[in-house]
Amino acid sequence: MKLRFAAVVLLPCSLAHAEPRYTQNDFGGVGLLQTPTARMAPAGELSFNANRTDPYSRYSLSLQPLDWLEGTFRYTSISNRKYGSEALSGDQSYKDKAVDAKARLWQESHWLPEVALGFRDIGGTGLFSSEYFVANKRYKDLDFSLGIAWGYIGNRGDMDNPLGYLDDRFDTRPVSSTAGDVNTNSYFRGSPALFGGVVYQTPWAPLSLKVEYDGNDYKHEPQNNNQVQDSPINIGAVYKLSDSVDLTAGWERGNTALFGITLHTNFVSRKAPVKSYDPPATPLPPQAPTTPLDQVDWAEVSKKLEKNAGYTVERIAQRDSELMIYGEQSKYFYSAKGVGRASRILDNNANDEIQWFTLVNKRYDMPMEETSVPRATFRNVVNNEQDLVDLHRTTEVNRATAHVDKTLYQQKPNPFTYGFGLGYQQNLGGPDGFLLYQVSAYAEGQYRFTPNTWASGGVSVNLFNNFDKFKYDSASNLPRVRTDLRQYITTSDVTMPALQLNQARKLDQDLYGMVYGGYLEPMYAGVGGELLYRPMGERWSVGADLNYVRQRDFDQGFGLRDYRTVTGHITSYTKLPFDLDAAVSVGRYLARDWGTTIDISREFTNGVKFGGWVTRTTASKEEYGEGSFDKGIYISIPFDEIMSVSTMSRANIAWAPLTRDGGAMLHRQYSLHTMTDGRNRDAFYENFEKITE
Template sequence: MPQFRMKTVKSRALVGCISLSAALGSVAFFASAQENRNIVSNNLYGSPGLVDMPTAEALPDGTLTTTVAQLGETTRTSISFQISERLSASFRYSALAGYTGGWDNTYFDRSFDLRYQILTESQYRPSLTLGLQDVLGTGLYSGEYLVATKTLTPGLKVTGGFGWGRFGGNNPFATTGTRPDETLEEGGIPTVDRWFRGDVAAFGGVSYAPNDRWNFKLEYSSDIYEAEDERGQINYTSPWNFGVDYHFKNGNQMSIYHAYGDTLGAQFSIAVNPRTQGVPGGFETAGLPIKPRNPSDVRDLGWTTNPNASASAQAALTQLAAKDGLIVEGLTLEAHRATVRVVNPTYNVPSQAIGRLARSMSRSMPASVEEFVIIPIATGIPMSAIVLKRSDLERLEHEAATDMLVQTSVVDAYKLAPAPNPGIYPKFTWAITPYVDASVFDPDQPVRLDAGIRAKADYEITSNIILSGSITKKLLGNLDEDPRQDESGLPRVRTDNALYSAEGDPAIEYLQLAMYGRPASQFYSRVSVGYLERMYGGLSTEILWKPVGSRLALGAELNYIQRRDYNQLFGFQDMTTEDPVSGEEFEIPHLNGHVSAYYDMGKGFHGQLDVGRYLAGDYGATITLDKEFSNGWKVGAYATFTDVTSEEFGEGSFDKGLRFWIPLSPFIGQPSRKVNPTVIQSLSRDGGARLKVRGRLYEHVREYHEPEIAKSWGRFWR
């Protein structure tokens, strides 16, 4: 019999919030517009569906949805993402009150779903979708289904399907083998032995949207909630469910339900699509117009005899670029070519920075200069050289940006960049900001977090040698209440996190000296030494091969580490940890590292493969897949598989998680390079853990290479 982790539920605040949302929605304006009645609603599982059952519909490509749903004593929080036009995935965290008896106990469950739309709807053909529910999890919600949906008249849709597992309980009409029904204690393992096995039952329903706001739903459910009924969580008396949705203009959804004869439910879904997120075009001031040359001045080289001409041109360019938020660090001026060294602290879209600087050059360079070579600098090293013809800028200013792209070259900037001007370095910058360090979706408590104040600073000794650090002071939090005392056959490389949170107040988050370089054409390097992250210090080295025009990059990283003291000040401790249950001692290896491959797959998809040795000494690989959008949004997932068994790893079976990059710029309508990167791990464990080094090369380098520049070239004239 599996043993479940329990906790006391002290509040019903979530139910209250949902009730309040429903009350507000009831007085919302009843929209009578008939333009769009093709509403796609989410069900209680956070996927396209009726009440509890799925439909065959799909949300628009790129839609990211967060749903909080309450059905009886069960709360489901789901994150769903429409990966492509046909494929979608959902991660769900469910809280089941009274799972083993008694309303004061709650069991927390994690699950993962996949859906694929096999057929899209046509005039005579319904849409058809195949779904795998709880494909990675404990198996509590495990089920597979094939469902079809057809629009009969505008706003009226019918759905019918059949399924296994959770979808095969009500009046099964067939049986396809034996299906295991026990709940997996560790979870996180594909439940392949259950797929399309066991009883098969039918479900269906109808929905009607009288306008683009309201949607009324009726369904016949094939899930009998047998276990929940036995535990008293749901009083199941009928397979018929009823519901009504209200869709807000921004795409959000609020719903109330009457389900299974004697149960009320409600949900709220927040939907965003990175493709359409933000202020169209932005609020920033327009760039300077191109200044055409007088044809008679093009051949005039008299300025080349003036010893002050280069300094005068650079001063003018520096002043104009500064108005656009760009920093000119150096200029090499020749009779027909100007090569500029520039730092972009402002624009999250590289092509916009390039376009702005090109226009400033047209107004500050002598008329005989025909070729502009713009070299963006990041971490003190040249990333690429963008070569533009001045005559093309003059000729194509009012044409499509793609016309200018055809005339533009992106080449390797190795040994091409001017040296930085005297007096720029050393440079010191600092900031004081709030911080939040969170742990979510663990089996004991939905959210743990620390919050406080962070002071960080960078001292750029030279352009490519940077001393940086951060100090935090915790003001409140409960991350120190996550002791992780379960047995593991691995060194405690991450599960001692609670001790670092408890004793590190104040704490030196990191304090490192990093040197970046260009050892050869197409190669980039990094060496970092110091307190590299909150748990480890040492030496980290990295080399990256990345041609400027290639979608492929290869890299290697090698680290020598020492475990830091729990108080995260200046001390270190030995590399021996003790299992809290067995008392067995394990040695953390000093050496770890990876070889990596990065590939831009096109159509917004980007993949990464890291193979090597992890912190606990385990060997394996991490596979990462991201969907990227031209405005800077990224949504992705990763999974790590090593030679650690699922039993040694513990709950969750292997390391996996979701990744989000949310840029600030689309929300404020102003250029900004600020991005909020978020990683949601289903559970942080020791297996598959990797050193958290700041300043890894690839993201810095790829930004100014040809594939990335081309993606965003539409903003060249912004």
């Protein structure tokens, strides 16, 4: 399993939970102890859970992308079972990985309960797989739940399956045999059991108490690991240590202690840290300057625009009563914030001839959008003499077009930029070690030969790792396009992850193109190109990329291996109901298999994104191997949400249960869809209040 990681800190936040509070169960996801409930955390919630109930230690990540949808991703360590042979795994305990999902079917009303449908362990080995319906009803400080479950949660199996009256096959539950597959042929089959319980919110706000009736009798545990159950009643307590930390203790099976901790935050309700390291916004002058425009020190204004508003200025021009700034925003994640800060600086330097400030944002000389701010209204709003809604209504975000204007100032940007930092990568859940990691230092740079032609690359140096334990190579029935991961990670301490030449152009008012060549990613070199049609302000776009690539040597230097292929996809991007975004790619993958990748995500107004993908290709289950098909989830968090300085960078975490060769895409360094995010007019207006910061 490959995990691509960038560190994210779960910072404390104030959450307005209705009482009783919604807390996590042993497996991850809102619930009691061993059992789920129909309750959901607020949208935007993220929690990391760790607990121990002998012989199981469970580590899970739960996400709430929508008010009615919950997802959980979990590792279970079974301490009394070994992972594999001692030569490979040593004394490492067995690790099971799983994916859960729960959807609300009905929201609680005065008379009716909240009802949810859930699936446990739908994308892993199926050792703990289960399906259930559960209902919740609140009475004052008590929250009652009652459900029926098939599979692990209902292993007591003391009821006849009501679905057996429809078809006899529902009376027996087949054993899962394909790790990582979605075993729909087992759903709702076998004898179910009832489960349920109650949460009591005590008068002492930090403390909640739980009592549940367990639907599992522990006589059918995975790997013949049956446990003695002295009582089906489990009890527990959850103590809210802080706004972002919950501690759990309990007594399960009538004979076994439970201890757990949950770290959680909500990326919708939490407030981002104060940007104490940003320069203060420029105050507005008492009145407009009188200096003629052709006598203003525009070079000095350009420096202020870059330092305070994040714009690298290319040109400043006048168009009648409009002052035009052509440049590239490189600092502020919220474009409204950069526009507002630039407007303050321009208001301090432009005389009263100017009634509009227009910022034309470019990426690699490709005009994206132009934002026009009415000067008088902006001043009145900043001075609290007019409502923000008036500025919202009159500020325009339009397609960037060519204008006839008078140049007041022009400068050539610095062609060379560079940066340094620390990198981290890890391999999680392998048989040779649960956590294999590497910390590295890197240097990266970019040189622009022209505004739209540039070279980019970097060097990475290993600082420390435990990859000496990394011995296992996944089996493969396809060309080894990704399963040679171990060799790429362990062969050299100094690597060149990428070094390529790129050119991008705006081909028409809504059409963009890019070509590139070189060492495109750690495993592949080659040449390729991309086209993207993205109408301004529309909630859809379509693109295509085509690449001829060849495998790189394991040391990630300049050498190449023999394997080569053509890969590429046509991708459509669109907005779905419930504020979901979809990207559907159809094409040829690195292992020469053909297929489709569906990526569904939810991006909140602050840019935090929860998403997941599924890929099915012409590679059969036998060719693909364990897992049957490619799938995974990811979280993308703007550093602006977790740091005290403004930045456009992101922390990205991608989690895939297994690294396999089927459905493998090229990891391109640049994407036209990302580069043209300025065309998303919604993102500007959803965070419009930032224009006054």
